[in-house]
Amino acid sequence: MMAGVIDELKKSQILELLAQGKRIDGRAFDETRELIIDTDAIPKANGSARVRLGDSEVVCGVKIQPDKPFPDMGDKGIFICTAELLPLSHPSVETGPPGPDVIELARVVDRGIRESHMIDLSQLVIAKDKSVVGVFADNVVVDYDGNLFDTCAYAATAAILSSKTPKWDLKDDVPTLVEGQEMDVPVTTIPVSVTMGKIGNHIIVDPNADEWDIMDARITITTDSDGNICALQKGGDEGFSLDELLKCGEISIKVGSQIREKLKQVKGGN
Amino acid sequence: MGGRESELVLLDENGIRCDGRKIDEPRKIMIRAGGLKNADGSAYIEFGDNKILVGVFGPRDVHPKHMSNTDTGILRVRYHMEPFSVTERKNPAPSRREIEISKVIKEALEPAVMLEKFPRTAVDVFIEVLQADGGTRCAALSAASVALADAGIPMRDMVAACAAGKVADTIILDVNNEEDQAGQADMPIGYMPNLEKITLLQLDGVLTPEEYKKCVETGINGCKIVYDLQKKALQEKYFGSGGDQ
Numbered sequence: 001m002m003a004g005v006i007d008e009l010k011k012s013q014i015l016e017l018l019a020q021g022k023r024i025d026g027r028a029f030d031e032t033r034e035l036i037i038d039t040d041a042i043p044k045a046n047g048s049a050r051v052r053l054g055d056s057e058v059v060c061g062v063k064i065q066p067d068k069p070f071p072d073m074g075d076k077g078i079f080i081c082t083a084e085l086l087p088l089s090h091p092s093v094e095t096g097p098p099g100p101d102v103i104e105l106a107r108v109v110d111r112g113i114r115e116s117h118m119i120d121l122s123q124l125v126i127a128k129d130k131s132v133v134g135v136f137a138d139n140v141v142v143d144y145d146g147n148l149f150d151t152c153a154y155a156a157t158a159a160i161l162s163s164k165t166p167k168w169d170l171k172d173d174v175p176t177l178v179e180g181q182e183m184d185v186p187v188t189t190i191p192v193s194v195t196m197g198k199i200g201n202h203i204i205v206d207p208n209a210d211e212w213d214i215m216d217a218r219i220t221i222t223t224d225s226d227g228n229i230c231a232l233q234k235g236g237d238e239g240f241s242l243d244e245l246l247k248c249g250e251i252s253i254k255v256g257s258q259i260r261e262k263l264k265q266v267k268g269g270n
Numbered sequence: 271m272g273g274r275e276s277e278l279v280l281l282d283e284n285g286i287r288c289d290g291r292k293i294d295e296p297r298k299i300m301i302r303a304g305g306l307k308n309a310d311g312s313a314y315i316e317f318g319d320n321k322i323l324v325g326v327f328g329p330r331d332v333h334p335k336h337m338s339n340t341d342t343g344i345l346r347v348r349y350h351m352e353p354f355s356v357t358e359r360k361n362p363a364p365s366r367r368e369i370e371i372s373k374v375i376k377e378a379l380e381p382a383v384m385l386e387k388f389p390r391t392a393v394d395v396f397i398e399v400l401q402a403d404g405g406t407r408c409a410a411l412s413a414a415s416v417a418l419a420d421a422g423i424p425m426r427d428m429v430a431a432c433a434a435g436k437v438a439d440t441i442i443l444d445v446n447n448e449e450d451q452a453g454q455a456d457m458p459i460g461y462m463p464n465l466e467k468i469t470l471l472q473l474d475g476v477l478t479p480e481e482y483k484k485c486v487e488t489g490i491n492g493c494k495i496v497y498d499l500q501k502k503a504l505q506e507k508y509f510g511s512g513g514d515q
Contacts, residue, residue, distance in 0.1 A: 041400070042321070042354055042355070042400055042401050043319070043401070044319065044354075044355070044356075044357070044401050044402075044403070045354040045401075048354065055307050059352070059400060060354075061352060061353065061354020061355070061400075062354065063353065063354050063358075063359035065358065065359060082353070082362070084362060086325075086350075086396065086398050087325070087348065087394070087396045088306060088308075088309050088312070088323065088324070088325025088327075088396040088398060089306075089308060089325075090308045091308065091309075091310075091327050091330070094333075095348055136353065136354075136359050138352065138353040138354050138359075138362070140352050140398065140400075142306065142323060142325075142398070143306050143307050143308055144308055145307065145308075
C-alpha cells in the first residue's frame, strides 16, 4: 500500500531471519504488536477510540443520527464504516480521492463488522420504512506502520463498543430527540480481524511496515465471539495453498480470542 | 452574528461568561510538540474542546513539478475536519470553508517561514481537526507553528493565534462555540510576537472603531499567552522540561 522504499538489505535481512524462525522486530510468527486502546478520544462523538497497534495509529469516531432506511431494508438501521489515510500519516500519502488500496481497506473493515452482525440493526428502527438510526464509524489513519486493516478494525470495534445511542421518536414524520434516553449500541458479538502476511513459506501475524512492503500475499480473517469465521479478504500477487489457508484460519481464531479479551475491557471499563 | 435572541446568558452581572471564564481569560490550552512517527514535525493542541493534530513534511520535492519555484520554497497547507469532529456528521470531502481556512492559515504562516532558503522544494502542513468547538483556525495555526518548528524548519518568529470578540456589548478574549453562534463579533488573530506583526485577521460582526481597537489589543494579548505555551511545548520536547518560563 505504502510502497515505502525498503532497501534490498532489509529485505534479505527479513528473509534470513524468517529462515531462522525470527522476525525483524523480535516477535514470534503468531504474535501481534502491542495494542493500546483509548476510548475517550473524542467526547463530542457518540463513541470513539484512538488505537495504536505498534506504531500504526488510527482514530475512529462514531456518529449516530436519524436517517432514511435503504429501500429494501426498512426494518433495519444503517451501519456505514469508512477509512481514510490522512496525509500526515506518511510522506507518500497524497491528498485527493482515495486510491484502490484505501478503498479496499475501508470496505474490508466495513465488511468484517457488518457481516459479523456486531450491531443488532433491527433494534435501530425509529419507524418502519420511514426512519431509522444510522451508525457511522469513520476511521482516520494518523500514523502508518503497516497492517491498517486490523488497526482500523480494532478502532472501529472499540469505538462502537464505547458508543451510546440517543433515542428518537417520529413526530409528524420528523425524528425528534427524546431527552435522557441514551442507551448502549446493541451489540451481539465482537468481531476481530487478524491479518497475516505470507513471505516465502512463512505466515506471520500483524505485519509491520517493513514486512508489509516485501510480503508476497496477505489474508485478513475476521472471527466472531463464537469462533466462527465471518469475513475474509485475500490480497497480494501470490497464492495460498489449502493447508496454508487452514493454518491461517486456526491462527485467526487463536489470536482473535486474545485481542477480543482486550476489546471486551472497553465495555467493562464503561 | 448580530446578537440572536437566545436563552443563553453570555455574560452575567459579575462579568462571568457562559463557560465560567472571565472576559480576558482564554480556555484551557494544552500544546504538545511531536507525537507522530512518520511526519518530519508534528504537534497536538487541545484548545478548550478543540482537538487538533498537525503534521509537517519537508522541505521536500514538489509534486506536481510545475508548482515548484526556482527562487524559493513553497508552503502548502491543508486544513481538514474529520467527519466525527462536529455535531452533525460532516462529509469527508473538503468544503469551501475548509479551503478558505487552509488559505488564510497558509498566508498567516508564510511570513514566518524562511522558505527562500529551500528553493524548488515544498513544505507541507497537514492540519486535522479531530474535534471542533469554535476557534479551530486559531488553534490550528498555533499548532502548525509548533509543528513547523518541530520539523526543524527555520523561522523568523512563531505565529501564535487567538480570537477576540464581542458578546453582550463587551469585548472578550477567545470566543467559544456558543459565543460565536450567539455573540456579536468574532475576530481571529494570528500574530508574530517578536516581530509584532499580525499575519491572520478576519472579522465577522459589527464593531465600533473604539471596539475594533480594543478587540485587536485583546486578541494580541491572547496570542502572547498562546506564544508562551508554544515555547513551553518545544522546550518540553527538546530540553525535557517545561523550562523556567
